Amino acid sequence: xxxxxxxxxxxxxxxxxxxxxxxxxxxxxxxxxxxxxxxxxxxxxxxxxxxxxxxxxxxxxxxxxxxxxxxxxxxxxxxxxxxxxxxxxxxxxxxxxxxxxxxxxxxxxxxxxxxxxxxxxxxxxxxxxxxxxxxxxxxxxxxxx
Amino acid sequence: xxxxxxxxxxxxxxxxxxxxxxxxxxxxxxxxxxxxxxxxxxxxxxxxxxxxxxxxxxxxxxxxxxxxxxxxxxxxxxxxxxxxxxxxxxxxxxxxxxxxxxxxxxxxxxxxxxxxxxxxxxxxxxxxxxxxxxxxxxxxxxxxxxxxxxxxxxxxxxxxxxxxxxxxxxxxxxxxxxxxxxxxxxxxxxxxxxxxxxxxxxxxxxxxxxxxxxxxxxxxxxxxxxxxxxxxxxxxxxxxxxxxxxxxxxxxxxxxxxxxxxxxxxxxxxxxxxxxxxxxxxxxxxxxxxxxxxxxxxxxxxxxxxxxxxxxxxxxxxxxxxxxxxxxxxxxxxxxxxxxxxxxxxxxxxxxxxxxxxxxxxxxxxxxxxxxxxxxxxxxxxxxxxxxxxxxxxxxxxxxxxxxxxxxxxxxxxxxxxxxxxxxxxxxxxxxxxxxxxxxxxxxxxxxxxxxxxxxxxxxxxxxxxxxxxxxxxxxxxxxxxxxxxxxxxxxxxxxxxxxxxxxxxxxxxxxxxxxxxxxxxxxxxxxxxxxxxxxxxxxxxxxxxxxxxxxxxxxxxxxxxx
Numbered sequence: 001x002x003x004x005x006x007x008x009x010x011x012x013x014x015x016x017x018x019x020x021x022x023x024x025x026x027x028x029x030x031x032x033x034x035x036x037x038x039x040x041x042x043x044x045x046x047x048x049x050x051x052x053x054x055x056x057x058x059x060x061x062x063x064x065x066x067x068x069x070x071x072x073x074x075x076x077x078x079x080x081x082x083x084x085x086x087x088x089x090x091x092x093x094x095x096x097x098x099x100x101x102x103x104x105x106x107x108x109x110x111x112x113x114x115x116x117x118x119x120x121x122x123x124x125x126x127x128x129x130x131x132x133x134x135x136x137x138x139x140x141x142x143x144x145x
Numbered sequence: 146x147x148x149x150x151x152x153x154x155x156x157x158x159x160x161x162x163x164x165x166x167x168x169x170x171x172x173x174x175x176x177x178x179x180x181x182x183x184x185x186x187x188x189x190x191x192x193x194x195x196x197x198x199x200x201x202x203x204x205x206x207x208x209x210x211x212x213x214x215x216x217x218x219x220x221x222x223x224x225x226x227x228x229x230x231x232x233x234x235x236x237x238x239x240x241x242x243x244x245x246x247x248x249x250x251x252x253x254x255x256x257x258x259x260x261x262x263x264x265x266x267x268x269x270x271x272x273x274x275x276x277x278x279x280x281x282x283x284x285x286x287x288x289x290x291x292x293x294x295x296x297x298x299x300x301x302x303x304x305x306x307x308x309x310x311x312x313x314x315x316x317x318x319x320x321x322x323x324x325x326x327x328x329x330x331x332x333x334x335x336x337x338x339x340x341x342x343x344x345x346x347x348x349x350x351x352x353x354x355x356x357x358x359x360x361x362x363x364x365x366x367x368x369x370x371x372x373x374x375x376x377x378x379x380x381x382x383x384x385x386x387x388x389x390x391x392x393x394x395x396x397x398x399x400x401x402x403x404x405x406x407x408x409x410x411x412x413x414x415x416x417x418x419x420x421x422x423x424x425x426x427x428x429x430x431x432x433x434x435x436x437x438x439x440x441x442x443x444x445x446x447x448x449x450x451x452x453x454x455x456x457x458x459x460x461x462x463x464x465x466x467x468x469x470x471x472x473x474x475x476x477x478x479x480x481x482x483x484x485x486x487x488x489x490x491x492x493x494x495x496x497x498x499x500x501x502x503x504x505x506x507x508x509x510x511x512x513x514x515x516x517x518x519x520x521x522x523x524x525x526x527x528x529x530x531x532x533x534x535x536x537x538x539x540x541x542x543x544x545x546x547x548x549x550x551x552x553x554x555x556x557x558x559x560x561x562x563x564x565x566x567x568x569x570x571x572x573x574x575x576x577x578x579x580x581x582x583x584x585x586x587x588x589x590x591x592x593x594x595x596x597x598x599x600x601x602x603x604x605x606x607x608x609x610x611x612x613x614x615x616x617x618x619x620x621x622x623x624x625x626x627x628x629x630x631x632x633x634x635x636x637x638x639x640x641x642x643x644x645x646x647x648x649x650x651x652x653x654x655x656x657x658x659x660x661x662x663x664x665x666x667x668x669x670x671x672x673x674x675x676x677x678x679x680x681x682x683x684x685x686x687x688x689x690x691x692x693x694x695x696x697x698x699x700x701x702x703x704x705x706x707x708x
Contacts, residue, residue: 074352081394086402
């Protein structure tokens with residue numbers, strides 16, 4: 001029996017200090033490792049980040065997602081991760097993307113920045129459906145471009 | 146392993162080759178002792194000749210000594226019942242074999258090498274479930290199902306064998322990691338999720354600690370990390386904080402989101418802890434000092450020992466307090482608010498300890514509950530109060546506090562019946578006070594006992610009303626006759642608090658319950674209660690709790706005063 005597909009959506013707080021260059025460099029290294037591990041584990045997904053928050057979608061078998069998420073949780077470059085949803089899905093939304101990353105200049109990222117404004121924002125207050133929609137919009141638009 | 150041929154006081158013994166052999170032996174023994182795979186040498190029928198610590202653990206022997214001379218196959222068959230016959234056959238046979246065997250602790254590969262007629266070597270390695278990740282070069286803790294005792298012994302041994310070495314300032318640090326809310330995971334999600342969670346916890350610990358650090362599952366919800374981090378105690382504290390941070394992060398286990406957190410107690414050799422034999426005890430004191438909070442990190446402080454010593458002394462003193470007659474009851478008057486006359490007293494226990502002076506009930510009652518002394522103390526209280534009240538005028542009642550523990554254990558109904566009989570106090574003059582915590586247990590026996598007490602003619606008052614969970618359903622399902630409104634509402638003169646008091650009074654009235662306000666200290670509070678229709682009150686405004694010999698000022702005695 002084939003493992004059924006799941007999707008995990010989570011938001012976490014960035015612990016990466018420094019300027020935009022430092023952030024970009026750390027995220028590039030995160031992405032490089034993530035893409036390699038995800039390819040081996042049959043995981044697809046997308047990442048969106050700004051100076052304060054990460055939002056990520058992971059798709060794959062339940063077991064593979066749990067293993068990758070555990071690695072993510074051991075990474076001290078972020079914290080306060082909140083799982084917005086972890087549910088079975090019919091099909092992958094990020095097929096072909098071992099880890100897409102929302103461009104810093106895109107409209108979607110501006111929307112994410114607006115969403116994450118405010119001094120005392122708790123990751124638990126994010127809406128999983130909204131985050132998912134933003135990630136999908138980005139892929140649609142960047143594909144069309 | 147100690148050499149019996151000490152060179153001290155004798156000739157320099159031993160030739161160069163035998164020294165080298167000793168060193169090589171010692172090195173081999175030490176390496177095998179630290180190995181995470183199991184290793185043993187047996188004779189041709191499986192009697193253990195030598196064995197390493199990992200295999201002693203896996204085979205669940207209590208110690209090395211117990212293992213030597215025993216039959217390996219027989220012992221292992223106990224821990225691996227599903228593989229018992231294959232194990233027996235392997236050790237009884239004369240051929241080399243490899244087996245894959247399972248136990249609740251996991252899957253193992255067992256290899257027995259049997260050269261013709263000679264000694265056999267046994268090698269046993271844990272096999273990971275599913276695909277083996279490259280990073281998991283060592284499996285830190287596969288200890289589910291091991292007894293705590295063995296793990297404690299292993300920890301003690303590791304501490305005993307540690308020797309400082311390598312560059313930089315080094316010290317031995319023990320971090321005891323206690324998981325909060327772990328039992329709830331086992332209870333609600335099952336042991337397989339609990340065990341999987343323990344594995345993830347071990348991996349997170351491993352991700353923080355350094356190569357050479359030792360991580361052990363001591364059993365239940367406790368892990369130990371033995372570390373030789375540099376700069377102390379800052380190094381240990383930062384490791385501890387990272388542990389608390391990582392363990393407090395949400396886990397995804399078998400489809401469940403699991404939240405736990407960790408309390409980390411730290412003891413540093415030569416940094417507050419002088420002897421390595423004290424490390425475990427000190428780290429334990431540190432972790433206990435923060436237990437019950439939602440995680441955190443605490444370094445051992447000698448004051449913790451003083452607190453623990455005082456606690457132990459207090460326990461001993463408490464166990465003797467009844468015999469030494471160190472308890473005394475004080476009585477606080479309760480007034481009828483319509484007549485301003487004393488209608489009763491609440492009996493309040495005081496402990497005048499010969500060793501500790503006056504000890505607050507807030508300190509010794511929880512201790513007495515924990516020690517099981519509360520039943521005897523509770524019995525003494527009700528007997529003493531009834532005997533005293535029997536000498537009062539017949540319109541004056543006595544209220545006695547009863548701990549939830551007395552409902553759980555002991556014969557509360559029998560004790561009260563006997564106290565009433567012996568004192569001759571009419572049951573309707575005795576009132577027992579219970580707290581909402583009792584009702585939370587939702588136990589049918591609590592309700593039965595309350596009904597039995599009510600049937601005897603006693604009053605039952607609900608104490609501290611409004612401060613606990615205050616489920617209104619209690620008011621309909623339990624047989625109370627009185628609500629005691631907590632002092633925190635009575636003394637709060639804000640509009641909201643006053644509205645709350647009036648609502649409670651109205652609620653009680655419509656349910657046919659009488660009311661008593663606690664902690665009345667000012668005339669203004671007094672007036673507000675009268676206006677709200679409160680039946681009775683107690684508080685410093687009317688009188689503090691006083692010893693029995695001063696009661697005469699408030700009530701006339703029916704018998705001649707004993708004084």
